[in-house]
């Protein structure tokens with residue numbers, strides 16, 4: 001994983017403070033090796049997991065309520 005500056009072609013393992021370029025201070029930085037689509041897939045997976053978790057809890061409480069009402 002390396003930080004790439006699009007303004008001054010800086011390349012390094014460390015980014016500046018707040019994601020700015022340590023060489024020119026530009027925020028036009030990209031992370032080489034960490035593809036943005038991969039991150040989107042990760043966030044989609046976590047959102048799906050949260051939805052699945054909520055669904056399972058709802059199912060659990062529905063079954064619990066059914067048992068208590070019997």
Ligand SMILES: [Zn+2]
Nearest residue numbers: 005008021024
């Ligand atoms: Zn730069």
